[in-house]
Amino acid sequence: MLYFSKLRVFSVLIFTLIISYFTISNFTKVDDEFFSKNIKLGLDLQGGSYLLLEIDNEPVITQRLQSKVLEFKKFFRDKDIKVRNFVIENKSIIFDVENSKIENVKSLLDEDKSEINPYFQQYKSHQFNFENIDTSFKLEFSDYGLVLLKNSSLDQAIETVRRRVDEVGTNEPNILKRGNDRILVELPGLDDPGRIKSLLGKTANLTFQFVTINQEESFGTEKIPFEDGSGETIVSKRIILSGDNLADAKPTMNSQTNETVVSFNLDRVGAKKFGKATSSGVGRTLAIVLDGKIISAPVIREPIVGGSGQISGDFTFQSATDLALLLRSGALPAPLNIIEERTVGPDLGKDSINAGIMSLIIGFFLVVAFMLYKYRFFGLIANLALISNLFLLVGILTLFEATLTLPGIAGIILTVGMAVDANVLIFERIKEELKNENNSIVAFDSGYTKSRTTILDANITTLIAAVILFFMGSGPIKGFSITLGVGILTTLFSVYFIARLITAYYVIKNKHKEKLI
């Protein structure tokens, strides 16, 4: 039907105007909060860094198994079951049980409400799968146990990453989880990610341990190298204090030695522990270990009870600042590897925007000129539809604050080229209908009706491609799929509501004219 009700005309108009207003709000300052939205520019357009980090969970698994061994030992002792020969091997715990208790241990591990092998009631999967051969038991993380472990280490890591990035003070960073062992960090405006990378690359595990050369040690000892490469020394495995107990850290100048140092304050528990250890250890050497390397090893001259201290160690002001930052933001549960990095400088981004807009304008005018040449007055109608289509497309992208990327701009230009297709299909059909039909209103009407399935078919195929790209693509490509997909919807709207409205109005006014199209 070429007839449009007043209400329909009115709502089409209002809808188009409101959405178009969002487009304009990108270029002007709008006071109203609802309308003052902007399209977000992707990193490829505004410049910035994209980093994909992957957690190396191996150390977390080993750590978790170690603490699980302690749990097992206590658990079985309480149950009066003798277990021995605990070994951690190939990400599994192996131990032996006395003959008479094998069935007992099995059921303890296997029951639904198992305390030592939990989660079954919640997730229908135990934390560990186990095998039993003779008296030997072998426990391995179940898939679910592993997922839970990875999730919790990812949660912890993402918090630390966020604190570190925030401390550096970049502009609106975007930090997101990807899968169960990856973190995506987007840093708009940052063209040299070197410092952030070096900050994210450190786990920043800080411990204080006594050096134990020539001394008996019940906790066992380990060899730890010095950071500056000057050999290694033997320290106790007993951790007096770790970075967790730090309340604050900042770089300062030691007025006596004129050295840059990192001074720290401990929380209450930490201060107590540190006071006790330093009181009993006057005269001993304290190793300050960061990520498996001794950064300094001062001799304790007097008990430190105030809960504050200093770390010295050949720092420049920059490295002291970084260390303080790392200590404040806490340790990562596991090392992070940067597996993908993309950085675009701000001037390349600007060039890309200019080139994108330039090609949009030129492409737009070429298409508009061609349509005018081909269809004259109806070309004008198609062009009006095209303009409103552009306004609607950009308006909707703004309304949803979508991210515009360089391929996204290409998607808009491509939409300009393909959007006229629907009107062309309709106009060509109307021309055919007019050959056999004298009543132009009927001809126009059936032109619209008969071309409808074809237009739907044609647009659905492109929409399918856009949807698949949206789900499979990443970053800039996603931006392309969004503009392409939204472009199809706005095209259909502009063709069936706007162009059709104008066409109908024109045809009804000029129904007796020869050669309408």
Added chain:
Amino acid sequence: MKTIYFNKFYKSFNILSGILIIASLVFLVFKGLNFGVDFKGGTLIELRTDISSANITKIRDSFNQMNLGDISVKNFGNETDFVVKFEKQNSNDPQFIEEIKTKLSNSIGKVDFRRVENVGPKVSAELLRSGVIAIALSLAAMLLYIWIRFEWQFSLGAILALFHDVIITLGVFSVFSLEINLSIVAAVLTIVGYSMNDTVVIFDRVRENLRKYADVKIFELTNISINETLSRTIITSVTTLLALLSIFIFGGEILKGFSLAMILGVIFGTYSSIYIANPVLVYLKVNQRTIVKEEKE
């Protein structure tokens, strides 16, 4: 408008297409594709320098001294811009890029890094896999759609046309060693959509005409349908190509490969809707019963 006898050339163009597809496959198998860092892993640096003596040889020489594996240096758009690609990627070392920059500045002078991409082997393998899955998925989705909308003879024609377009476009990329990166995957998917779109428009008309003219042979009927939709086919191809040419010429170096792939795709897509999709209907002897039978069921 005068009728053009497209159907006279069905056979000769099918032979030509056959040759092009075989040649493309030969190139794809033996020469392969020139994968960019997205899919191969490694490092890409786009740099700009205002030193007039800087040229490809000089830049390659100074990179060669840094022990970074296989290196490629190309001009990028204009004389002051270069793109350097090499195998080594070490994004974990925060100083990696910085050191390269320092060494380069020492040997040729001040350079500005406009873009750095560093993709690890795991990520590039995943990107490649998801790219292949995306293309396969889109082909499958098109197959499903066309299978629901049309009879199987039409589906086969449309899908053959699709494969034709994708294979030859990739073939051209192989012959000229043009880089395949993430945006090319996007282009291929859009080509798939466009090619299907174009074929569907003609097929819709073929089906309509099958109902209308009971006694016209499919050989004639496809030609009638192609002619009836011809002006639309031309206008849409032209406007789409105008938009794409505008991207190709004015859209900057980054979009060159993407727009080129699309331009090729649109040309092949338009051609294949006429010369692949329609002859298939002829070979499969589609007639009025083909669609009437479907509709009775």
